[in-house]
Amino acid sequence: MSDTDLASVLAGARVMPVLTVPSAATAGPLADALAAGGARCAEVTFRTPDAEQVLKTMAAHGGLTVGAGTVLTPEQVDLAVAAGARFVVSPGFDEAVVARCGELGVPVVPGIASATELMRALRAGLDTVKLFPSEPLGGIPMLRALAAPFPQARFVPTGGIDAYRMTAYLADPAVLAVGGSWMATAAHLERGEYEEIRRLTAEAVQRSAT
Template identity: 85%
Template sequence: MTHTDLASVLDGARVVPVLTVPSAATAGPLADALAAGGARCAEITFRTPDAEQVLRAMAAHGGLTVGAGTVLTPQQAERAVAAGARFVVSPGFDEEVVAKCCELGVPVVPGVASATELMRALRAGLDTVKLFPAEPLGGTPMLHALAAAFPQARFVPTGGIDAPRLPVYLAVPAVLAVGGSWMATAAHLQRGEYGEIRRLIAEAVHGSST
């Protein structure tokens, strides 16, 4: 899989809301809020018991391209794709997860935290990786350093990024898209603040297009 596969799936979207959704009951209103805010894609993390049901419900929404995040095993990757995931994201590089995703024909974005891990991903035939956790690793200076050494690589930085830092990351030429959870947090969902989610999504989408 190459970055062109993922870019095609993302269809120009440069902001990927990363969502940890505790209950499938919130999937419908959340999908509506994302779409109303202008989001075209979302990553549903496999961190909750309802993750598959949430993924299935949001994939059926029609207005969103939905992927699965925090995928740690080939079995999770298989379940995610069966539930409607169009791409798979992992916090680290795992050969078996990558192989399963290639077998299933979906773009996979493994996490890397070092040049060594990036070299392993490139050797596996990938050229798009998730820099994770981006901010604790050094943020954009780390991205610039890796991009200089590996000009063929594209990045989806995620982890610790917030609204003020979004434009800084998007300005890095090697960045394909930026993942972030600030737009729809667990607290927003717990309080049912779908209007606020819509506002934050719209703000991020607008910022990514300027």
């Protein structure tokens, strides 16, 4: 699945909230807050027992394109797509996950942390990958080191990125979009701080457009 397909699904969004949502009860208000802040897409990670229901609820929200993150198995791909996921994100490169996404016609963004993994992804017909965990790996210097010998690759860096680091990543032509959890953390959700989520999302969207 090419970056053209993924870019179409993301509808031009360049910042993607990455969400770990403990309770499905917060999914509706969270979707409202993100959409009100101008977010066009979001990634719901499969890290909590309620993740499938959260994804289903948020996917039904008309203002967001929702994908599934932390997808580790083909079985999770099936669950995610059945719940309404429009794209799939994985922390690493797994041939079975990529193959299942291909069978279902769903864009997939596998994680890579080395040139070897990037070569495997390119060989599988993918030209968009998730650099993860981006900041611990070396941040923008690491991204540029990987992009130089592979000009056909596009990156969605995620991991340790905040509102300030985001701008520098987005300035690099190899970056399609940036993922981050700072806009809607578990603490925000626990305290019901949906207005703060809206504010942080709006700030990120505005920064990504400059």
